[in-house]
Amino acid sequence: MSNDHLPIVLVDDEENILKASKLILLGNGYGNVVTLSDSRALLPFLAEHGAAAIVLDLFMPHQSGLDLLPLIAERHPDLPVIVMTAVDETETAVNCMKAGAFDYLVKPVESGRLLSSVAKAREIGSLSQELSSLKECLLEDRLDHPEAFSAIVTDSKKMRAVFQYLEITARSRQPILITGETGVGKELFSRAVHQLSGLKGNYVAVNVAELDDNMFSDTLFGHRKGAFTGADQPREGLIAKAAGGTLLLDEIGDLNGASQIKLLRLLQEREYYPVGSDVARKSEARIVCATNRDLRKRMEEGKFRNDLFYRLCTHQVRIPPLRERMEDIPLLLDHFLALAAQELERKKPTPPAELVTLLAVHTFPGNVREFQAMVFDAVARHTGGVLSMENFRRVIVESGASLPPSHPRESLSDDPLVSLFGRFPTVRDVEEYLFDEAMKRAGGNQGIAATMLGITRQTLNKRLQLRNDNEVPS
Structure with missing residues (x-):
């Protein structure tokens, strides 16, 4: 579970420092900041409300920061604590870090240093909490919101593990990278992330592979009136339209180099400039990216920035191809037969018993999308009686990519015949x-x-x- 909804708690007996620090955080997008001038109030507050991060003074009346540090570490092990004190001593700093402090700042602290430390602390705390929740879900095999995945037809354990991971990470402010081959349904998963996130804003999707750098900037960031020839009216970009919601950047692996730099800044600073404007705007959209490309290979080829990749892969999920979850074939067949019959206004045809066996020898290079097209075509050609297998047989033979039904495998790499011939041979x-x-x-x-x-x-x-x-x- 993300900690983004939890407050940043400032604990200091000096009111002027509390006020100044709170203003800095509020002015940079942290909407939930709590100040405590009495250190004795901290532990009761944490027990009732929790926190995303704590900025803690060391020397205060009643209960010092040195006394509080081990208590916080014991009761809230995933909660990062930033010590902010006037004491500039190596020994004190070392003792604080040993006691569980995340960072050590010496007063007076520059605003940029404070913001950087709080951002990193919240991110680390969020990841730690997500890891703990994920372990719990996997051990208990629990899925708390199955309704979010209702559009995805599956009975696969691999897919269930993906669902569990997305349940944990969906509320994070960090981007999510969804990878998988063409046709596995990456947009369905991005919509599930939006539903799970609890965000009230819009879900907005854009294919960035089709955009050059100028179009990318205008489409995402918008422009002000007069920014370029023909800009007679200001335009709101998709980031603004997705404010408080989710923005899917599809085919991110094909994004050009100049646009990659702009996206990196957007993710790092959570701000952007509309075309023709020198006034930064805060991004309030959750970013989800999807690609069928191997981004590590793209990096090796110099076509994708390393720093952007590592920013994107904080939360990364791979959607398994259909050939790795063949147990879903009967479910998908029944689902697509019903869907095709409804759309074509026909009675749902009865498939022959051996059709599932035939489909199990196909590797489905186009994945679920290909399977749907096969079924719809077969239903469109159906004239009555039991559904013909000829259309399916023709597609499988023409593709030349199949596995023997007597040897179901999760991957092709361990099949000697496929390794030798590139497919199951005739x-x-x-x-x-x-x-x-x-x-x-x-x-x-x-x-x-x-x-x-x-x-x-x-x-x-x-x-x-x-x-x-x-x-x-x-």
Whole structure:
């Protein structure tokens, strides 16, 4: 669970320091800041309300910060504490860190230093709490909000683990990176994140791969009137439209280099400049990014910024492809048959019992989207009786990507036939491979090759000649 809704608590016996620190935080987007001038009130406050982070003075009447530190660490182990004191002594700083302090600031503290420390403390505290909650959910196999994933048809344990992770991270202010092959349903997951987040603003999605740098800036940040030729009216960008809500940046792996820099600033500073304006605006949108690209490979190729990647992958989830969750085939088949019948205004057809077995040999390179298209096409061609398997069989044969039904596997990497041929081979594929391999090992001698294959030389010669004739262009 995110700690973003919890307050930043300032504890100091000097009222002027409390006021100044609170103004700095409020002026930089921290809307929930609590000040305590009596250190004795801190532990009761934490017990009742909790906190995202504490900024604690060391030397105060009644109960010192040195006394409070071990008590906070014992009762609230995930709560980061920033010590802010006038004592500039190495030994004191070391003792505070040993007692559980997250950071040590010496008064007077520059506003930038305070903001940086609070931001890091809150982020670390949030991650720590999320990790604890995730462990608990996984150990108990608990899913608190299954309704958020109702649009995703699955009975897969892998998918359930993804749901549990998103339940924990959805309320965080940090970006979420959703990766997965084309057609796995990444936008459905981003919508689930928005629903789980509890945010009241809009859900807004944009494909950034289609935008050059100028379009990216104008689309996301908007522009002021007169910013460029044709800008007769000010335009509100998508970030503003998604204020208090979620902004999905789809195909983030294809974002151009100049736009990557602007996105990095947006994520780091949570602020942006409308085109033609020199006045920064605060971003109130939660950012979710999605891609079917391998971002690590893109980084190695120099096409994706390292710093942007590490900013995005604070919360990262991979959606497994359909071939890794084949137990979902019967559920999806029934779902898509019903959906197709409804949209085409037809009676839901009855599939043959062996259809699921046939589908299990397909690797579904287009994933759930491909499966849906196959079913809709089959229902559109259906004229009555039991649903024909011909349309499915044709697609599978044409794709050339299949697994033997007697060897269900979660991945293709451990299948020797697929490793050898790049797919499950046909009888002709195997025959040609054996002939070629035998001829290679026999040094081109057909007699020896025929003996190795257990056939006559005449049979081998006839098969080779027939293949050569088929390869001659007409």
